[in-house]
Amino acid sequence: MTDAPLLELRGVSKNFGAVQALKDVDMTINPGEIVALVGDNGSGKSTLVKSVAGIHQVSSGAILLNGEPFAIRSPRDSADLGIQVVYQDLALADNLDVVENMFLGREQTNKLGKLDHNGMECRALEVLDQLAVTTIRSVRQPVASLSGGQRQSVAVSKAVMWSAKIVLLDEPTAALGVEQTRHVLDLVLRLGQQGLGVVLISHNLHDVFEVADRIVALRLGQKVAELDRRTATQTEVVEAITFGRVSSVPGQSGATTS
Amino acid sequence: MDVGPERNSLLAYARNWLVGLRSGELGVLPIIGGLLLTAVVFQSLNDNYLTPGNLVNLVSQGAAISTIAMGLVLVLLIGEIDLSVGYVSGVAAVILAQMLLPDGSDLPTGFALLAAVAAGMSIGALHGLLITKLKMPSFVVTLAGLLAWNGVVLMIIGSQGSIIIQDRAVVSLSGSYLTPDVAWAFFGILMVAYSISLVLARRNRMSRNLAVEPAALLLLRIVGLALVAGTVVSVANLSRGIPFVVVLITVLYVVLNYVLTNTRFGVWVYSIGGSIEAARRAGINTDRVRIYVFMIASSMAAIGGIILASRLRSVDSNVGGGSLLLYSIAAAVIGGTSLFGGRGSARSAILGALVIASIDNGLGLLGLGSGQKFTITGLVLLAAVAVDSLSRYGRIQAGRS
Incomplete structure (x- = not known):
């Protein structure tokens, strides 16, 4: 491997018609690094994630993996490049069990097309074990019977199983209780320890300070701060989110043009 | 064999099962209860109910309904409905009868059977395309189908009024x-x-x-x-x-059950019923799966129509009408397939059809007319859906949704 970062965004901009959702954003993620993406509602966090995930295509700028630029045009493209997104609404089917959900759309079969139930179950157990997800009692229970934290663990494990190199987590702890949040944050830390690049989108600064190595703050579609967690304070981050200096405010005249 | 721990774990299984039961995982219990209840009630009212002859009759009567209901199970699993299966079975029956008319054309029976099923499959493909590509609700598409295919049946039969089926093979399907x-x-x-x-x-x-x-x-x-x-x-x-149809239904059941539980297609059907968005994000071509489901449902309806025509040995302008559609939907639902999508099994169609056939047969033995039959069957359907809704509520309460 070269010194090039795992994932690099260079001057990424995204317009929706006249609205500029992202403007000239630079960002890097290295292997084993957990980068938190913070910002108020409408700051462009989701747009950024969706651009990397291939749901949106960037208007200008480049997305580089290991130093090489790639055009990501669809969710398939990004999945093929080893980028997995764990969405807020999880995208799990409630009536299927844990194994079925982890393999959904990519089921293993034998030569005759018969599902390899046991092979998939073994593989799923292996991944859950590797990530030390111990709270799930049976992988053959429907996902509906799991708690929010357990479902989040399943979604993350699914991403890891499909050999993700970069995992983007969209508000993974938003709807969780204290203990479940604890489990998910531990899981995020383990992802980093296993050499994956992790982007954590969160509103919760407490969570961010607990697991992130670096904190990137967005405001009005622009990067307003990039802080090292060890030296940064919560106040600094809050200030960046709310008052961060932006080069131009869309829709407002009088701001510095760029 | 080590008996001690085995016994213990069997106990543990029984305990788990009880816990599931309390939280709304009823399984086949309501059906077994329903079958026992109908048996006791009808036997006490009429000694002929539990005779071997009547039970064989009952099974033959339930054959067409259980076949159609098996196809409907798939449609219900993806969270849709098919109201046209009754008249689609009618179309298949009429095509079969018309092709086998002893008018000198001497078409092979196998060809006529295939044509009838193929007609059903094409109708399903048409419904599926309208539902997925034009994004129309299945309720409306198949409601239109209900009317339109009824019209097609009437047009094919024309002024004949009814067609007698004389083909040996077709008649022996139900009659042997x-x-x-x-x-x-x-x-x-x-x-x-x-x-x-x-x-x-x-x-x-x-x-x-x-x-x-x-x-x-x-x-x-x-x-x-x-x-x-x-x-x-x-x-x-x-x-x-x-009856020979029992063999046919067993084979259809084994195949359908295998497809639902052991193929990728089966998992995809369930996933679409559980969360179509999850299925789409998993890269599943949900439109194609849904079209296949409607094709299978209409093909099964066509086979049901063939079974029905074979039992009645004739096809008239009422074929596929009457209570057939509602009995079939009721069978699937009474058997435990949820109208809310994502939950159900091929088994439920057959068990539900048994319940429906028992009631229909028992009420017939008592000499009750269609009025009483429909009312009572309607109440049973209502009871079954109430069980579904309440057990669903129980599951949500227990966090099993």
């Missing part, structure tokens, strides 16, 4: 019975295949160190099926014997 020896042989094959598949599956799991059911439970399943199927064969043999 297995001899006792053949019936027992069929029973034997079924039991051996079932036992082998269970034992092999268990061995495979053990070799991979995965959790397995206690051996005692496995034995219980095999003995249970042997008792039920053995009783059916013995009782049927006291009368005319097992």
Whole structure:
């Protein structure tokens, strides 16, 4: 491997018609690094994630993996490049069990097309074990019977199983209780320890300070701060989110043009 | 065999099952209750109900409904509805009858049968395309189908009023019975295949160190099926014997059940019913799966129509109408397939059809007219949906949704 970062965004901009959702954003993620993406509602966090995930295509700028630029045009493209997104609404089917959900759309079969139930179950157990997800009692229970934290663990494990190199987590702890949040944050830390690049989108600064190595703050579609967690304070981050200096405010005249 | 721990784990299974039951995982319990209740009620009202002859009758009467209901199960699983299956079965029946008219064309029976099923499959494809590509609600598309295919039946029959079916093979589909020896042989094959598949599956799991059911439970399943199927064969043999359609339905059931539980297509069907968005994000071509589901449902309806025509030995302008559609939907739902999508099994169609046929047959024996029959069947359907809704509520309360 070269010194090039795992994932690099260079001057990424995204317009929706006249609205500029992202403007000239630079960002890097290295292997084993957990980068938190913070910002108020409408700051462009989701747009950024969706651009990397291939749901949106960037208007200008480049997305580089290991130093090489790639055009990501669809969710398939990004999945093929080893980028997995764990969405807020999880995208799990409630009536299927844990194994079925982890393999959904990519089921293993034998030569005759018969599902390899046991092979998939073994593989799923292996991944859950590797990530030390111990709270799930049976992988053959429907996902509906799991708690929010357990479902989040399943979604993350699914991403890891499909050999993700970069995992983007969209508000993974938003709807969780204290203990479940604890489990998910531990899981995020383990992802980093296993050499994956992790982007954590969160509103919760407490969570961010607990697991992130670096904190990137967005405001009005622009990067307003990039802080090292060890030296940064919560106040600094809050200030960046709310008052961060932006080069131009869309829709407002009088701001510095760029 | 180590009996001690086996017994303990069987107890543990029983306890788990009780916990599931309390939180709304009712399984086949409502059906067994319903069947026992109808048996007791009708037998006390009319001594002829539980006679071998009547029970064989009852099974023949439920054959068409259970076939159509099996197809409907798939549609319900993806969270849609198909209101056209009644008249689609009618279209298939009319096409079959018309092609086999002794008018000198001498079409082979097999060709006519294939044509009837192919007609059903094409109708399903048309419905599926309208629903997925034009994004129309299945309720509306198949409601229009209900009317339109009824019209097609009337147009094909024209002024004939009714067509008598004389083709030997078609008539013997419903009109022939297995001899006792053949019936027992069929029973034997079924039991051996079932036992082998269970034992092999268990061995495979053990070799991979995965959790397995206690051996005692496995034995219980095999003995249970042997008792039920053995009783059916013995009782049927006291009368005319097992109707040949039972073999046909068993084969259809085994195939459909395999597709639902052991193929990628099966998982995709369930996933679409559970969360179509999850299925889409998993890269599943949900439109294609849904079109296939409507094609299978209409094909099964066509086979149901063939069975019905074969039993009545004629096709008239009412074919596919009357209570057929509602009985079929009721069968699937009474059997435990949820109208909310994502939950159900091929088994539910057959069990539900048995309940419906029992009630229909029993009320017929009592000499009640269509008015009473429809009212009572309607109430049973309502009760079944109430069980579904309440158990769903129970599951949500227990966090099993």
